[in-house]
Amino acid sequence: MPNMSLHKNPMPVQEPDVRNRNFNEVALGYTEEQAVDEAERCLNCKHKPCVSGCPVAIDIPAFIQKVKEKDFEAAYEVLNRSTSLPAVCGRVCPQETQCECKCVRGIKGEPVAIGRLERFVADYHMAHNTKDAQIPKPNGHKVAVIGAGPSGLTCAGDLAKLGYAVTVFEALHLAGGVLVYGIPQFRLPKEIVRKEIENLKAIGVKIETNMVIGKVLSIDELFENGYEAVFIGSGAGLPRFMKIPGENLKGVYSANEFLTRVNLMKAYQQGSNTPIQNARKVAVVGGGNVAMDAARCAKRLGAETVYIVYRRSEAEMPARLEEVEHAKEEGIIFKVLTNPTEITGDEHKFVNGMRCVKMELGEPDASGRRSPVEKKGSDFTLDVDCVIMSIGTSPNPLIRNTTKGLDTNRHGCIITEEETGLTSREGVYAGGDAVTGAATVILAMGAGKKAAQSIDEYIKNK
Amino acid sequence: EEWWDMYKIVKKKSLNPTVSFMEIDAPFIAKKAEPGQFIILRVDENGERIPLTIADFDREKGTVTIIYQIVGATTKKLDSLNEGDSLQDFVGPLGVPSHTEGLKRVAVIGGGVGCAIAYPIAKKLHQSNAVVHSVVGFRTKDLVILEDEFAAVSDELIIKTDDGTYGTKGLVTDALKQLIERGEQYDEVIAIGPLVMMKFVARLTKEYGIKTTVSMNPIMIDGTGMCGGCRLTVGGETKFACVDGPDFDGHLVDFDEAMERSSMYRDFEKHHYEAACHLFDKA
Numbered sequence: 001m002p003n004m005s006l007h008k009n010p011m012p013v014q015e016p017d018v019r020n021r022n023f024n025e026v027a028l029g030y031t032e033e034q035a036v037d038e039a040e041r042c043l044n045c046k047h048k049p050c051v052s053g054c055p056v057a058i059d060i061p062a063f064i065q066k067v068k069e070k071d072f073e074a075a076y077e078v079l080n081r082s083t084s085l086p087a088v089c090g091r092v093c094p095q096e097t098q099c100e101c102k103c104v105r106g107i108k109g110e111p112v113a114i115g116r117l118e119r120f121v122a123d124y125h126m127a128h129n130t131k132d133a134q135i136p137k138p139n140g141h142k143v144a145v146i147g148a149g150p151s152g153l154t155c156a157g158d159l160a161k162l163g164y165a166v167t168v169f170e171a172l173h174l175a176g177g178v179l180v181y182g183i184p185q186f187r188l189p190k191e192i193v194r195k196e197i198e199n200l201k202a203i204g205v206k207i208e209t210n211m212v213i214g215k216v217l218s219i220d221e222l223f224e225n226g227y228e229a230v231f232i233g234s235g236a237g238l239p240r241f242m243k244i245p246g247e248n249l250k251g252v253y254s255a256n257e258f259l260t261r262v263n264l265m266k267a268y269q270q271g272s273n274t275p276i277q278n279a280r281k282v283a284v285v286g287g288g289n290v291a292m293d294a295a296r297c298a299k300r301l302g303a304e305t306v307y308i309v310y311r312r313s314e315a316e317m318p319a320r321l322e323e324v325e326h327a328k329e330e331g332i333i334f335k336v337l338t339n340p341t342e343i344t345g346d347e348h349k350f351v352n353g354m355r356c357v358k359m360e361l362g363e364p365d366a367s368g369r370r371s372p373v374e375k376k377g378s379d380f381t382l383d384v385d386c387v388i389m390s391i392g393t394s395p396n397p398l399i400r401n402t403t404k405g406l407d408t409n410r411h412g413c414i415i416t417e418e419e420t421g422l423t424s425r426e427g428v429y430a431g432g433d434a435v436t437g438a439a440t441v442i443l444a445m446g447a448g449k450k451a452a453q454s455i456d457e458y459i460k461n462k
Numbered sequence: 463e464e465w466w467d468m469y470k471i472v473k474k475k476s477l478n479p480t481v482s483f484m485e486i487d488a489p490f491i492a493k494k495a496e497p498g499q500f501i502i503l504r505v506d507e508n509g510e511r512i513p514l515t516i517a518d519f520d521r522e523k524g525t526v527t528i529i530y531q532i533v534g535a536t537t538k539k540l541d542s543l544n545e546g547d548s549l550q551d552f553v554g555p556l557g558v559p560s561h562t563e564g565l566k567r568v569a570v571i572g573g574g575v576g577c578a579i580a581y582p583i584a585k586k587l588h589q590s591n592a593v594v595h596s597v598v599g600f601r602t603k604d605l606v607i608l609e610d611e612f613a614a615v616s617d618e619l620i621i622k623t624d625d626g627t628y629g630t631k632g633l634v635t636d637a638l639k640q641l642i643e644r645g646e647q648y649d650e651v652i653a654i655g656p657l658v659m660m661k662f663v664a665r666l667t668k669e670y671g672i673k674t675t676v677s678m679n680p681i682m683i684d685g686t687g688m689c690g691g692c693r694l695t696v697g698g699e700t701k702f703a704c705v706d707g708p709d710f711d712g713h714l715v716d717f718d719e720a721m722e723r724s725s726m727y728r729d730f731e732k733h734h735y736e737a738a739c740h741l742f743d744k745a
């Protein structure tokens with residue numbers, strides 16, 4: 001008899017007033033009992049509606065069935081067939097708009113907590129697995145992957161499993177992409193990313209850090225070096241600014257800079273050599289996941305007041321609901337329908353305030369979104385000493401500027417064939433944020449997966 | 463083929479009490495490096511990422527030379543390493559190479575450790591048969607670096623010290639002004655050194671309408687255009703020094719803003735420098 005409770009097993013979490021002062025993971029994960037109890041809520045639907053919501057088509061009822069049977073390693077095997085980073089996706093996927101929103105249990109009550117179960121299984125495997133990875137039989141072909149974010153790592157992992165000799169070239173000193181430099185420790189412990197990457201290395205994937213492709217080697221030179229195909233998963237890391245006065249004052253960061261200082265360079269730890277401002281009052285401009293992460297990091301670094309400043313209303317915020325709720329619980333103050341017009345500084349050019357205007361939502365525009373319009377005479381000043389701009393990023397121009405014949409659109413995104421990930425250059429494939437602009441981990445992984453299949457076909461048929 | 467994974471120090475020497483020279487094993491970077499480009503390094507696992515200019519490179523030997531001034535915690539830690547030791551990370555070549563094509567007569571102005579950045583450009587100009595006048599300035603005699611190297615690639619070399627203990631007393635701008643007043647015609651002036659120095663060189667050459675290139679050195683992290691921390695205002699537009707530069711038109715750079723931004727972490731750095739010194743004193 002399935003568990004007919006209308007509610008998900010709640011996720012155990014650190015208390016808000018405790019966690020907003022440390023960088024440990026907020027969500028603590030299910031116990032075995034909770035996991036099995038939650039798995040019992042799954043009806044094992046024949047037509048598997050949930051699977052259609054998952055960009056990498058995990059066989060959701062099959063892995064949940066194994067959880068019911070307490071055969072967690074078998075559950076892991078099911079996950080492993082479709083995703084190479086289950087511990088990551090279980091944590092950061094926007095499940096509410098993907099797999100879980102298609103779950104029949106969500107029609108009346110809450111859907112099955114698919115993400116939490118996925119995380120449980122992946123964590124169980126990490127803690128208990130003692131089997132050595134099986135090294136696939138080499139097929140004698142070499143493929144290069146640019147960027148060690150989720151798209152590149154997935155593509156590399158899938159190709160390695162097919163016997164390809166894969167080298168991943170990563171610009172930074174650490175592999176992981178946004179998973180290590182952007183998403184903070186308290187949402188995605190770096191240890192987990194590191195272990196997932198160790199798993200890839202164990203099956204033979206080579207990761208060469210400190211290699212900025214386009215500078216140290218071009219794509220053409222990769223081919224000259226014997227790589228038969230190239231996958232570009234270079235992400236969308238170029239930060240946008242608002243172009244308002246005062247943006248170059250001391251104390252104005254892009255979210256990327258702020259998060260990189262905190263996460264990649266560990267500025268939150270005592271004794272780190274990388275400095276970060278000791279801000280008291282912080283305004284984070286933007287309403288996405290990135291903005292929530294920056295705000296919650298600022299709070300944890302000791303800021304007394306942290307604002308989220310967003311020009312539309314809360315309903316339009318692109319951030320995941322769970323992140324917004326967590327942020328609020330931790331004491332982040334939301335200033336919605338508010339738009340910055342100028343950042344002001346003191347005589348030493350440190351930020352001392354941000355001028356804002358109130359907004360209201362006007363008529364829907366061509367895209368159907370109601371665009372915000374300024375309320376006349378509503379301007380006011382927020383008392384802040386730090387401003388973090390989190391209004392979006394676009395693909396870095398480095399690769400497109402150094403690769404002849406690689407077509408990009410007017411946003412700088414690489415143009416690919418929908419079905420295969422093939423770019424305008426033979427043998428060159430691309431996926432993830434570099435193609436779509438800033439999106440999600442699982443979409444990037446899906447693209448890496450698809451490209452790995454196409455590359456395999458391309459090389460086999462050459 | 464096998465990848466190297468160690469950035470080994472193959473040669474180290476002290477150029478003056480605060481400036482050292484290191485040749486690093488980095489074959490892939492050596493193959494691509496051009497004057498004006500830089501690398502970013504980390505000394506150890508928890509180290510800060512710092513940018514240093516590629517002062518020279520040897521494509522055959524596969525080495526890259528850096529010349530650094532010991533100013534803070536990271537450069538101090540770097541200087542504690544010796545020949546045979548390896549660096550944790552070494553990435554490059556970053557930035558756009560200096561534009562030297564078509565230049566026939568050039569004044570190269572270097573200040574302090576900026577001379578290390580200016581030297582490879584002077585050398586390249588000399589190799590392409592341009593007339594090179596070099597003006598290099600230092601605070602005092604003990605700090606003079608690369609004198610022989612500059613002499614070898616310059617048609618005229620003027621050395622200035624603030625206190626007159628070597629060369630002639632005064633500022634590099636004084637010497638440049640004299641050259642211009644003497645009737646020298648330059649296609650371009652290339653000035654590399656402290657921000658104040660570049661600001662005043664640019665102010666001077668603007669009066670005479672001589673195109674001037676400066677090399678900007680804001681605080682950087684990734685060096686790939688990802689963080690925006692290295693941004694500058696150039697001609698009213700925001701530029702990222704690591705990917706758009708580090709060379710910019712000196713007449714368009716907002717130097718005052720750049721000077722303010724470079725002092726962002728002064729207190730933090732001072733504290734860490736003292737901590738690093740303390741650590742080495744104990745060792």
Ligand SMILES: Cc1cc2nc3c(=O)[nH]c(=O)nc-3n(C[C@H](O)[C@H](O)[C@H](O)COP(=O)(O)OP(=O)(O)OC[C@H]3O[C@@H](n4cnc5c(N)ncnc54)[C@H](O)[C@@H]3O)c2cc1C
Pocket residue numbers: 092093094146147148149150151152169170171172175176177178179182183184211212213214233234235236237259289290293396398399431432433434438439440441442444
């Ligand atoms: C703060 C933050 C929070 C987020 N939160 C979530 C979330 O909760 N859920 C979710 O699903 N998504 C989230 N995202 C989005 C998600 O992280 C990205 O969509 C995803 O990481 C994209 O993967 P990718 O592989 O395309 O690129 P990236 O993860 O950006 O990786 C690209 C890699 O390529 C490297 N690279 C770039 N250029 C070069 C070059 N020339 N040579 C060599 N290497 C290069 C980069 O250094 C980087 O390591 C978040 C993003 C941010 C910034």
Ligand SMILES: Cc1cc2nc3c(=O)[nH]c(=O)nc-3n(C[C@H](O)[C@H](O)[C@H](O)COP(=O)(O)OP(=O)(O)OC[C@H]3O[C@@H](n4cnc5c(N)ncnc54)[C@H](O)[C@@H]3O)c2cc1C
Pocket residue numbers: 500510511512513514515516529530531532533534535536537538575578579678679680681682683708724725728731732735
């Ligand atoms: C493109 C570029 C090329 C450079 N080339 C050379 C060179 O050839 N030789 C040389 O001696 N110096 C060079 N510098 C400056 C060098 O990077 C700094 O001296 C070094 O980072 C100081 O680090 P520190 O920890 O020892 O000192 P700190 O005490 O941390 O800082 C001292 C000063 O160095 C600057 N600085 C600190 N951190 C950084 C950083 N991450 N990026 C840039 N500047 C920083 C700041 O202005 C600071 O006030 C260059 C800088 C840039 C941006």
Ligand code: SF4
Pocket residue numbers: 053054055056057058060083089090093094095098099100114115118442
């Ligand atoms: S990968 Fe993401 S979308 Fe797919 S099942 Fe897991 S949580 Fe759902």
Ligand code: SF4
Pocket residue numbers: 041042043044045048049050051060061102103104105112114
């Ligand atoms: S839709 Fe929901 S209940 Fe049905 S199989 Fe998928 S997870 Fe289970």
Ligand code: FES
Pocket residue numbers: 681682683684685686687688689690691692693702703704705
């Ligand atoms: S150093 Fe990060 S963008 Fe230039």
